[in-house]
Amino acid sequence: MTLPAGHPLSDGLTATSPLVRAMRGDRPDTRPVWFMRQAGRSLPEYRAAREGTEMLDACLTPDLAAEITLQPVRRHGVDAAVYFSDIVVPVLLSGVGVRIAPGRGPVIDEPVRTAADVLKLRPVDPSAFAPIREAVGIVVAELGSTPLIAFGGAPYTLASYLVEGGPSKDQLRTRALMVSDPHTWATLLNWCADVTGAFLRAQVEAGASVAQLFDSWMGTLSRRDYQRRVLPHSRRAFDALRGTDVPRVHFGLGTGEVLDLLPLTGADVIGVDWRLPLDAAVERLGTPLPIQGNIDPAYLFAPWDLLAAHARDVMQRGEAAPAHVVNLGHGVPPETDPDVLTRLVALVHEER
């Protein structure tokens, strides 16, 4: 797969943006910054736009998903948009019954727990992604030279929702399936990789210039289990982007023990949560890759001077990497004052 004609990246529209340059290891004049979960509940314009619409309906309504994706770019002046969606959207588009329970998260109608359950999962029909492609088209037309980041959940996190039936604290049933029935596990994770890979590919083909794979829950795995039973499937998800040269970002929570393994997924950029200082993360990573992160979201609720000092410290430690994309160490908390984020973007852009 090569990028279609008119794609913002191959056309050179976004290729010289600070974000794409940094993700390719360059050091642009201003350090790029965006925020995970920047499109969402922290913004009053998001709450107004979403009013009366269910989460998954919003994700599948092109005009609305595009509008929500664009809102934080207009407001904060961040260096990228990230596609507004939910990691279960491709699961839904594959025919699995799922809804988002407010205040709880995704709930699966029939959890997937046995070999028979896994066999019932069907491959996703690429045409099901039509609303996604349409929304991405609207977004990139407005963004111009600002890149759009495609969004997808990593196979382990996706599988956790399917097996647990919803959010869970330590993914016990999921890990039980993993250690009890490796064959069924591999089949399930391959399915998840293909589904999320197709989701990322649809976004990239329609105009996204970067792809990020989120593995929110990998921190509950031992290093050995991650390496043997999860990592190969994350690589398979990224492999769906073969032939395109969009930078691939991999982010997970609690990855301190496995940072050196993450480049084996095929990631070009490694996102780091708030737990580990970036200079330590760069050292553990070993491979000289650009790094993304890792302002502690707790500081968003601190007096400005403390947040500013913390952000500067993060930027200084980020110097240890070949290149640094500033971000939070986790998603924007819904209760964040959006003005604080706008001010933070200005600080990052002024810093050098």
Next chain:
Amino acid sequence: MTLPAGHPLSDGLTATSPLVRAMRGDRPDTRPVWFMRQAGRSLPEYRAAREGTEMLDACLTPDLAAEITLQPVRRHGVDAAVYFSDIVVPVLLSGVGVRIAPGRGPVIDEPVRTAADVLKLRPVDPSAFAPIREAVGIVVAELGSTPLIAFGGAPYTLASYLVEGGPSKDQLRTRALMVSDPHTWATLLNWCADVTGAFLRAQVEAGASVAQLFDSWMGTLSRRDYQRRVLPHSRRAFDALRGTDVPRVHFGLGTGEVLDLLPLTGADVIGVDWRLPLDAAVERLGTPLPIQGNIDPAYLFAPWDLLAAHARDVMQRGEAAPAHVVNLGHGVPPETDPDVLTRLVALVHEER
């Protein structure tokens, strides 16, 4: 404080038990084993005994709390009882409004989020622990030479409940208070340390031979924040046991980054979760202390041969420590088949 006359430890009743010997660095003939959360929902006799009684009422009814504490010792033949309670019990006994919401966990009537809220917290009156002392008395009378482990929540985890108002995913409000207002934070954590320290002391004075401090949520902290803003308060909690020589166990989830710091709390034994193999944990710990753990609870749902092989691997890696107390890497999941636990105890006892 020295242990009162008639205390099972000073009387020599429990001092030669495999558990206490191992916790003092000795290697008894059989390796001791117990399970965190062994008293609780996995046992049908627990569900029968608790029926119709609210969780916190059960904790404060001496006969019932004693019965529940003893059930897993009778059934599984584990090498210790762990006192049945909840980490918010001493908070409740200090006059803070709290209840346990079924399926959710502790809910605080008025969350503690400001300096004024913290100032309203009152010191706990030791006489409030009378029902705890009474329950412990009943337990140790029946246990004889089997030691009872006192149970308490560490200041950070306790403070998290107080600040968040209930269970939370990443303790964001708690960490926001920590980074925003260090003085209020220190006052709050000292209060938590004193309350949980008094709770542990009451159990030890009444007959417990070991004390364990649980810090379920410390894994959301960076190493720096743990070291500066949490560890000193965990030490203060253990300091409440000064003058007794009961072994002190410290357990937390996600402690891989700070294992070398944990002995600074004054702990004599370090509990390790399922993420890190015990031989790696011993190496990181640096200090030659006995270790406790760390069978992955996910294996409790695997075919027996896989669980047995995993348990033997844990025991072999535990050889790297001066002594090893076998346990899970987290609490017993409520849906565990209790027969699997009984069989696991037999395996550990037969192994050497």
